Amino acid sequence: DSTINKIAAGEVIERPASVVKELIENSIDAGATEIKIDVKEGGAKKITVSDNGTGMSYDDVRLAFTKHATSKIWKLEDLYSTTTLGFRGEALSSIASVSKVEMITRQKDDLAGTMIVVQPEGINDVSEIGASAGTSVNVYDLFYNTPARRKYLKSKRTELAHITDTVSKQALGNINVSFTLTSNGRNVLHTPSSGNLFDNIVHVYGRDVARSMIPVDHESELIRVSGYISKPEFTRSGTDFQSFFINNRSVSSRAISNALRTGYYTLLPKGRYPAAVLNIQINPEEVDINVHPRKSHVRLSHEQDIMDAISESVKTALGQAEL
Numbered sequence: 001d002s003t004i005n006k007i008a009a010g011e012v013i014e015r016p017a018s019v020v021k022e023l024i025e026n027s028i029d030a031g032a033t034e035i036k037i038d039v040k041e042g043g044a045k046k047i048t049v050s051d052n053g054t055g056m057s058y059d060d061v062r063l064a065f066t067k068h069a070t071s072k073i074w075k076l077e078d079l080y081s082t083t084t085l086g087f088r089g090e091a092l093s094s095i096a097s098v099s100k101v102e103m104i105t106r107q108k109d110d111l112a113g114t115m116i117v118v119q120p121e122g123i124n125d126v127s128e129i130g131a132s133a134g135t136s137v138n139v140y141d142l143f144y145n146t147p148a149r150r151k152y153l154k155s156k157r158t159e160l161a162h163i164t165d166t167v168s169k170q171a172l173g174n175i176n177v178s179f180t181l182t183s184n185g186r187n188v189l190h191t192p193s194s195g196n197l198f199d200n201i202v203h204v205y206g207r208d209v210a211r212s213m214i215p216v217d218h219e220s221e222l223i224r225v226s227g228y229i230s231k232p233e234f235t236r237s238g239t240d241f242q243s244f245f246i247n248n249r250s251v252s253s254r255a256i257s258n259a260l261r262t263g264y265y266t267l268l269p270k271g272r273y274p275a276a277v278l279n280i281q282i283n284p285e286e287v288d289i290n291v292h293p294r295k296s297h298v299r300l301s302h303e304q305d306i307m308d309a310i311s312e313s314v315k316t317a318l319g320q321a322e323l
């Protein structure tokens with residue numbers, strides 16, 4: 001039912017950046033090493049995500065847009081112990097319920113590619129087409145059929161900022177994948193697939209921020225924390241330069257941000273925040289996600305112990321650095 005689909009889509013797809021996030025996650029799941037994102041008008045007019053991943057066969061393409069047909073993960077507990085990011089099998093169907101989606105895909109060994117066009121009214125075309133290996137998805141006119149949601153979108157600039165933040169976090173969390181983000185053809189962000197986190201920080205946060213970063217690498221019984229934090233003399237007025245990953249999944253967490261700050265003790269001026277990229281590895285059995293459909297908020301078992309360990313890692317890193 002399209003009404004139910006629209007409501008469900010609103011849970012997953014809040015704004016253009018949510019589309020970008022879901023499509024990038026699919027590309028990563030498909031083993032892509034190169035992901036290109038182009039947006040027009042802050043993503044409201046057009047979002048394109050192209051990858052060099054496995055692609056899909058003619059037969060699988062229809063299925064991909066069928067809700068729940070393809071869920072990669074069935075149990076909540078599987079979420080952090082597998083390497084795939086999708087778990088509801090409804091991102092594509094949700095996106096296609098609030099926009100016009102065109103997907104062109106080809107598996108490496110297939111002679112022809114497939115193009116499918118899906119709109120809220122349903123699938124309107126599947127055809128064979130010449131295509132390079134991999135998958136390219138175009139999303140046109142997001143929320144055109146839900147004017148209330150369309151109206152709720154912020155300025156192009158703000159929506160582009162959300163998209164840039166999403167791509168930045170994906171780039172910092174996937175250092176073996178090259179990301180290119182362009183807006184109306186203009187270059188916004190490019191990262192190499194260097195496998196080197198510091199290199200990616202230079203590309204994402206810029207050389208000045210990178211220069212202020214010191215390494216963190218700390219292991220406790222419960223967790224391992226690695227990555228980079230800024231020296232106390234480099235601060236921001238907000239948390240925009242903080243990226244956290246739990247078992248390779250990008251998460252937003254005020255608790256982690258607070259734990260980071262606690263590690264600096266009294267070294268930070270009031271109202272100022274450090275830059276940080278922290279990879280936190282936790283035994284999957286200790287991590288639970290809450291039911292938020294966008295999957296970005298986590299609930300942790302042993303939360304206080306984990307936060308203490310994060311503060312401790314930061315304190316140790318600062319202690320070892322020459323400040």
Ligand code: ADP
Pocket residue numbers: 022026027029030051053054055056064065070071072085086087088089090091092093135
């Ligand atoms: P989920 O990722 O949870 O399975 P999605 O709706 O996001 O659900 O995607 C549905 C399916 O479409 C995926 O399981 C995958 O098989 C296929 N798919 C989507 N995007 C891609 C892609 N970029 N490359 C290859 N396959 C894809």
Ligand code: MG
Pocket residue numbers: 022025026085086087089091092
């Ligand atoms: Mg997915």
